[in-house]
Amino acid sequence: AIDIKTLRGTSGIVTIDPGYKNTGSCESAITFLDGEKGILRYRGYSIEDLAEKADFLEVAYLLIFGELPNKEQLATFHNDIKEESHVDEEMKKILDGFPKSAHPMGVLSSLTSALVAFNPTSVDVSSEAAMYHSIVRILAKFPVLVAWAQRKKKGLPLDYGDDTLGYVENIHKMMFKKPNQEYKKDTIAIDALDKLLILHADHEQNCSTSTVRIVGSSHAGLFASLSAGISALWGPLHGGANQAVLEMLEAIQEDGGDTKKYMAKAKDKNDPFRLMGFGHRVYKNFDPRARIIKKSADEVLGNLGIEDPILDIAKGLEKEALEDEYFVKRKLYPNVDFYSGIIYRALGIPTEMFTVMFALGRLPGWIAQWREMRLRGEPIGRPRQIYIGENLRPFVKVDKR
Numbered sequence: 001a002i003d004i005k006t007l008r009g010t011s012g013i014v015t016i017d018p019g020y021k022n023t024g025s026c027e028s029a030i031t032f033l034d035g036e037k038g039i040l041r042y043r044g045y046s047i048e049d050l051a052e053k054a055d056f057l058e059v060a061y062l063l064i065f066g067e068l069p070n071k072e073q074l075a076t077f078h079n080d081i082k083e084e085s086h087v088d089e090e091m092k093k094i095l096d097g098f099p100k101s102a103h104p105m106g107v108l109s110s111l112t113s114a115l116v117a118f119n120p121t122s123v124d125v126s127s128e129a130a131m132y133h134s135i136v137r138i139l140a141k142f143p144v145l146v147a148w149a150q151r152k153k154k155g156l157p158l159d160y161g162d163d164t165l166g167y168v169e170n171i172h173k174m175m176f177k178k179p180n181q182e183y184k185k186d187t188i189a190i191d192a193l194d195k196l197l198i199l200h201a202d203h204e205q206n207c208s209t210s211t212v213r214i215v216g217s218s219h220a221g222l223f224a225s226l227s228a229g230i231s232a233l234w235g236p237l238h239g240g241a242n243q244a245v246l247e248m249l250e251a252i253q254e255d256g257g258d259t260k261k262y263m264a265k266a267k268d269k270n271d272p273f274r275l276m277g278f279g280h281r282v283y284k285n286f287d288p289r290a291r292i293i294k295k296s297a298d299e300v301l302g303n304l305g306i307e308d309p310i311l312d313i314a315k316g317l318e319k320e321a322l323e324d325e326y327f328v329k330r331k332l333y334p335n336v337d338f339y340s341g342i343i344y345r346a347l348g349i350p351t352e353m354f355t356v357m358f359a360l361g362r363l364p365g366w367i368a369q370w371r372e373m374r375l376r377g378e379p380i381g382r383p384r385q386i387y388i389g390e391n392l393r394p395f396v397k398v399d400k401r
């Protein structure tokens with residue numbers, strides 16, 4: 001419910017809507033979602049169609065510029081990205097400064113912010129051409145940072161990209177190429193990554209996207225706005241849920257696989273435990289992305305010949321929740337994060353990297369939303385409040401307190 005209250009001390013009224021449950025922050029032509037019906041579309045194209053028929057770079061172009069690219073446009077876009085793929089060698093010193101135990105989301109957020117120092121003209125967004133330049137630069141350099149974060153976590157030497165490869169194929173190479181071995185194309189892994197990245201590419205005004213828009217609304221540059229978005233995504237109630245889901249499934253497995261015990265914990269209002277990967281602010285029906293990811297998890301594990309008991313635990317939990325009055329009444333369904341971690345794990349991505357993969361997928365969405373906000377000339381984001389603190393008080397010096 002929204003409260004309407006009078007601002008104390010000033011004229012006027014203000015709406016109070018904690019968590020912005022019913023407050024729109026902008027008009028947007030990028031992503032349509034109907035949470036009651038479980039519909040998600042990017043620029044009018046259904047997520048089911050895009051996940052099956054498009055590739056991630058096409059989807060990135062679609063989200064950012066509004067239309068699917070033709071062959072020439074896509075080739076130009078990809079070439080422009082390739083030309084910007086160099087990350088300054090000095091950036092490696094910053095990476096080296098982090099301990100191996102550092103969470104990769106912190107590393108990614110810091111490195112993204114640090115990129116500004118080595119690309120000072122990226123803050124110039126005074127024309128569409130300048131904006132385009134910043135966009136292709138970050139689409140080129142961000143995957144390098146992601147690969148660095150993974151290789152640091154795994155204790156592997158850094159690897160350079162290869163201009164002759166596709167966008168996602170190159171990401172796969174930078175993340176997974178073994179030292180002193182030639183890179184072998186792994187179609188199953190690349191296709192699975194492509195699909196996961198598409199499914200995460202945008203989701204209208206979620207916490208991290210709203211962060212990117214609000215930071216960008218002060219005319220902070222694109223890279224700084226993205227760095228803030230990465231931090232917002234990190235939280236376990238948002239993108240960090242994919243890591244939390246896998247840790248929860250592992251804990252259930254270690255505890256003997258008793259899903260009922262954890263269902264009971266999730267329903268107990270005196271227990272802070274929540275079933276991670278369940279529930280969504282907007283979807284009050286099945287998250288369409290979760291449906292696609294669940295099918296993909298089955299396929300990927302099957303194709304890779306992996307039998308993961310964690311997948312069985314996940315399916316068991318889902319089945320129980322869908323039949324449980326508590327979850328049914330509150331319309332709590334599996335969200336995008338419930339099954340994604342199982343695929344990441346099968347691909348050999350460390351658990352702490354899961355949210356980084358989410359960020360990699362969300363990058364085009366953040367960029368598209370930031371660009372839309374700038375092109376529409378939106379005002380600085382600055383919510384109001386209702387002050388509930390003390391009235392004017394006389395100051396008392398420290399020795400008299």
Ligand code: ACO
Nearest residue numbers: 236237238239241266274275276277278279280281330335
């Ligand atoms: N397990 C148990 N109970 C839950 C769960 C859950 N995962 N999610 C919501 N509930 C309950 C709440 O306790 C509340 O119950 P009540 O009405 O008895 O008080 C009711 O369902 C409504 O929940 P809210 O927290 O008010 O819903 P909100 O829209 O604020 O939160 C959120 C949505 C944050 C996603 C929540 O469902 C949650 O914490 N889920 C687990 C974390 C998660 O998976 N996050 C990823 C979201 S998807 C994404 O960001 C990519």
